[in-house]
Amino acid sequence: MQAEGVLEGLDPEQRAVAEAVQGPVCVLAGAGTGKTRAITHRIAYATLTGVVSPQRVLAVTFTNRAAGELRGRLRGLGAPGVQARTFHAAALRQLSYFWPKVIGGDPPKILESKIPVVADAARTCRLSYGRTELRDLASEIEWAKVTQTRPEDYAAAVKLSGRKPPTDVVDVARVYAMYEQLRRERNLLDFEGMLELTVAVLTDHREVAAQVREQYRYFVVDEFQDVNPLQRLLLDAWLGDRDDLCVVGDPNQTIYSFTGASPDHLLDFTRDHPGAKVVKLVRDYRSTPQVVRLANGIIDQARSETSRRHKLELVAQRADGPEPLFHEYDDEVAEADDVARRARKLLDEGVLASEIAVLYRINAQSETYESALAAAGVPYVLRGAERFFERPAVREAVVRLRGAARAGADAETDGLGLILTVRHVLAGAGFTEEAPEGTGAAREKWESLAALAQLAEDMAADNPQAGLPDFVAELEERAAAQHAPTLEGVTLASLHSAKGLEWDAVFLVGLVEGTLPIIYADTPEQVEEERRLLYVGVTRAREHLGLSWALSRSPGGRRSRRPSRFLDGLTPKTATPTPARVERTKRQGRQGPQPCRVCGRPLMTAIERKLGRCEDCPVEMNEGLLLALKDWRTEISAEQRVPAYVVFTDATLQAIAERDPDTLEELAQIPGVGKVKLDKYGEAVLALSRDR
Incomplete structure (x- = not known):
């Protein structure tokens, strides 16, 4: 590819980035504005015009997925030799290369997880913690190390930052100190230590620093708002006294300060690098004007200085789409049920399941949506979290x-x-x-x-x-039904794990005070970061966007919740004081146990209620119909690329074979055959029944 060809198709701001081949350069890139396109074209243009050779470029980002995407795009642009790596991957590569020359001996083993060593450190300090507490301690030690806080300074740093430690600060400091001691004794290296040691080698060995700086002369750092102090220290060690650096980021997407990340590195770039060229990318190619308008409205209400500095107001480039929908529900179950219904409707209209997402603030919210989607026959996959069960x-x-x-x-x-x-x-x-x-x-x-x-x-x-046996049976049935599908499905994800992704349709759920902002967001800075989380969620949507909340947690509960303050003034005027309520559809509850249709005794387990009879009651069953139904279900699940249980569960197929319905009305009386499935599969099931 010729150099000028690289510039074709770029908008004016993207072209300005691509042509700014000499640093320092700061690119403030809003959501959906094509930042990856801009920086890859800049690197390609610089290499094709001879400003720098591809081997002298180091592009740094935060995930292996992002690094892989950068390498792929650069290959397509004629710059295959560029190194695109995460901070940790780049540090490990350099450390491994120079270890025999400057340190010698057996290199340390890289710790994949701190938890085993933290557990040993706690026991040595005569402290007892469960696995969850150990995980919190490991995260706290990670925060201390990336912020360059030593064990003896930990208590003061926590007080200064307003951070809430997972346990007593004195105990955290003791475990932290012992963790470091055990790690050194066992010749182990954690990810933070990897960065620290690389910085030390570059600082203490001039010949190493000279060789690294000769190798890499041209630096690009993506997601610069997420850089923590330790990563910034390493970047400075790589640069030395040079300033051929291009940084890219969005202060409106700063959502990881709890890990030590700080947007100040991005916002103060021009102070640290006087004369730096600043380019703002604000043309949003991802979302419709309606979605962009809402995103801008959320950020416009920001009160913190961090959010106001270098403010980016997105300008939509797509054609009009539907307005974002705001829904209020009586309870969380109703909210989940209706989100599942609307997801089902999108699927029926041709939207791919993989292009739909349900985003929430905390992973524990997923269970209600797992249940609702499974009940509605909507396949789903969980991202960034373990399946609930x-x-x-x-x-x-x-x-x-x-x-x-x-x-x-x-x-x-x-x-x-x-x-x-x-x-x-x-x-x-x-x-x-x-x-x-x-x-x-x-x-x-x-x-x-x-x-x-x-x-x-x-x-x-x-x-x-x-009773308790019924409850356990219900849990086991839920666990079986919610086994993660191997095929594509609606994405369930936390707002944090959704960053960097996008979908055609996004449902933002659970938007109530105490959840967003989260209840433990105490300081104004923490509250504003919660606002940015909502902004990130909104900007994941290309076209369809739903925002919802429930006034109570459980059906029949006191409706005391109120919508998130971040929605104040942004909901439609026609929906004041709150958006139009979608009433919860009443479940098919009974005033007592369901009776067996054979003997009349109360049905006590979930499987019995599905079959409508006691498990040991004699009953005639159309065996041929059951086999035909299972074969039909296999074909349908393959055709629709959904797990078989999403079509009908085994218990429902058995109940159909036992009752052998002749009409849609009779079929509708069978548990597990709701209106959606009746409309979708009813005639096919009746045809199989008539043939046998």
Whole structure:
């Protein structure tokens, strides 16, 4: 490719970036404005015009996926020799190369996880923690190391930053100090140590620094708003006294300050590099004008100085699309059910499942949406989080509940009822009535256990006679039905893990005070970072965008919640004081246990309620129909690229074969055959029934 050809198709601002081949350069790039396109074309243009050879360029980003995308685009532009790596990958490569020359001996082993060493350090300090607390301690040590805080300075640094430690500050400092001691004794190197050691080698060995700086003369750093102090230290060591540096970032997408990242490196770039060229990319090619307008409105309300400096107001380039939809619900179950219904509608209209996302603030919110999507026959995949029923806290809780059911916990806790029985068992797994303060694994564990307690409340509301065995059976059925599909599905993700991604349709859910902003966002800076999280969520949507909240957590609960303050003044005027409410569809509840259709006895398990009879009751079944239904389901699941259970579960197929319906009305009476499935599959099922 010729150099001038690289510039073709760029908008004026992108072209300005590409032609600014000499540093220092600061690119302030809003969401969807083509920043990757701009910086890859800049690198290609610089190499094709002879400003720098590809081998002398180092492009640094934060994820292996992003680094791979940079390399792929550069190859297509005629610059295949450019090095595109993460900070850690670049540091490890250099450290491995120079180790024999400047240090010698056996190189340290890279720690994939701090938790085992943190556990040993805690035991040595005579402290006892569970796995979730150990994970929080490991994260806290990581924060201390990236901010260059030593163990003896940890308490003062926490106080100065307003950070909430996962446990007593003195204990954290003790474990941190012992962790470092054990790590050195065992010749281990964590990721932060890898960066520190690389900086030390470059600082203490001039010949090494000279060789690295000769090799890399041209630097590009993506997502510069996410750089932490340790990464900045390494970047400065690479640069030396040179300034051939191009940084790219968006201060409106600063959402990782809790890990030590700071937008100040981006916002203060011109102060640190006087005379730097600044280019703003504001033409949004991703989202419709309606989505862009809402995103701008969210940032316009920002109150912090960080959010106001170098303000970027996006300018939409796409054609008009639908207005963002705001929905208020009575409870979270209703919210999830309607989101699942609307996702199903999008699928029926031709939107790919992989182009739909449901985004929430905390991972513990996923369970309600997993259940709702599965019930609506919508395949889904989880990103950045374990499936709800595979989370360690949930697995432990289910084991405890199963054991309690077998031991007759209902009798042992006579009079407490299902709700209190479940809470009693969950207390043994660490559940408390009050949520723990702070962030991290302890909070996520509590939210997961609280979700189980809420499921018990839902079951008790639907069936006041339900006992612990029924609840355990319900959990096992849910776990089986929610096995992650291997095919494409609607993405369920936290707002943090959604950064850098985009979809045709996005549902932002759970937008209430206490969740967004999160309840432990105490300082104005922390609240403004929560606002930026919402901005990131909004800007993930290309065309369809839904924002919703529920006034109570559970059906029938007190409707005391209020929508997120970040939506103030942004909801449609026709929806004041709140957007039009979508009433919750009442579930098919009964005032007592469902009777067996054969013997009339109460049905006590989930599988019995699906079949409509006791498992041991004699019943005639059309075996030929059951086999035909299973073959048909296999064909449909392959054709629609969804798991078989999404079409119909085994229990539903068995119930159909037992009842052998002749009409749509009879088919609709079978549990598991809702209106959507009746409309979609009803005639096909009846045709199979008539043939047999």
